[in-house]
Amino acid sequence: MLSLPEGVNVDFKREVQAVRSSDLVAFANSPFGGTLLIGIDEFTTRDGxxxxxxxxxxxxxKARLTLVNKSTGCIPNIELRIFTENLAVSKPILRVEIASGPHKPYCTQRGEYAIRTDGRNRAMLPEELLAIFMEREGELFLSRFRKAVHQLEHQLGTVSHALSEGMLGVSERLFELDQQLQRTLSRIEQLTDSNKKRSRNLMQALRQSQAGIVQLENSIAPVINDQGQHLLQDIEHKLGMLLDLLDSDNNGSH
Structure with a gap:
């Protein structure tokens, strides 16, 4: 690098204080980055x-901290790799490597956007900035789109699995309800038969009770007063109504 002139990827600086934030920004915005050689004096040979x-x-x-402070003052921050060269002799120098930044475009704290060209730094043109912004946003959009598609595919897989399990559960539940319905119908039939039997038994008991009341009435009629007679007749009448009602229910069930 020392045998070649300053170029698109190399810049010479006499001392650390001569390095500006725009020098770092220019290399970070360039496609291939570049190198700062600090402790190098420029001269022109006889052939120009x-x-x-x-x-x-x-x-x-202190020199390293000065460079780091300049890099962290850029927006976004620029990562530097700082190496010491020529330590074997009395004139050590610093080699500062600045990679092409992954978060272009970079600017200084004062808002200066620069890029490295043939041996010098220059301000970035509006169309260059626009192209960088569009490329960055396009990559960001694609990244988010791929992530969203991946999440959607995962969610669809989860929903499909849940639907399959849900349909199986519904099918099992319908089968259980069908079985329960069958058992209920069977119990209803049993209860109907039992109720019919109970109705017949009740009607038979009521008829016997009615006959017993008539016999009781005939046997005690001479000794009871009018109120007792009326009470017995009322009981006998209600038993007759109940028997008529049971007869009509049994005839309707047949």
């Missing part, structure tokens, strides 16, 4: 070609 000459720079923690 620009080259880099190692002069060295501070490579301590």
């Amino acid at each position: 070609v620009q080259r880099g000459r190692v002069v060295g720079c501070e490579v301590d923690d």
Whole structure:
């Protein structure tokens, strides 16, 4: 890199303080990123070609923190990889690698959008920004769409499974209700037969009671007063009405 002039992916800086946030933004917005070589002085050869000459720079923690602060001040933050080179001699330098950012476009805190071109940084054109925004939003939309489709497929599978189990449960429930209905009808028939039998037994008992009351009335008639006579006749009349009602129910059931 030192043997070549500054280009689309290499930039020379004399010291850490010469690095600007726009330098980091320009490489992060570029398709392939780039490298900052700090501690390099630019000079022009006799044939007019620009080259880099190692002069060295501070490579301590303070220098690294300065670079990190500049990168975290960008929007969004830019990730740096900082390496110390040339430590074997008295002129160490810093090599700062800036990858092409995954969250383009990047800008400085002042809202400057820049991109690296042939040996320099330049402001991004509106159509370039629009293209980046559209590409980013398109990828975001596709990602959300794929996620939604996956969730929908999962939900459909769950619903299909639930419907299958639900239909099986409904079928089993209908079968149980049918069995219960059959048992109920059988019990109703049994209860009907039993009620008929009870009605016949009751009617027979009532007739016997009516006959007994008539005999009782004939036997005690000479000794009871008018109120007693009236009471016995009323009981006999009600028993007759009850017998007539039972007869009509039995005839209707036949």
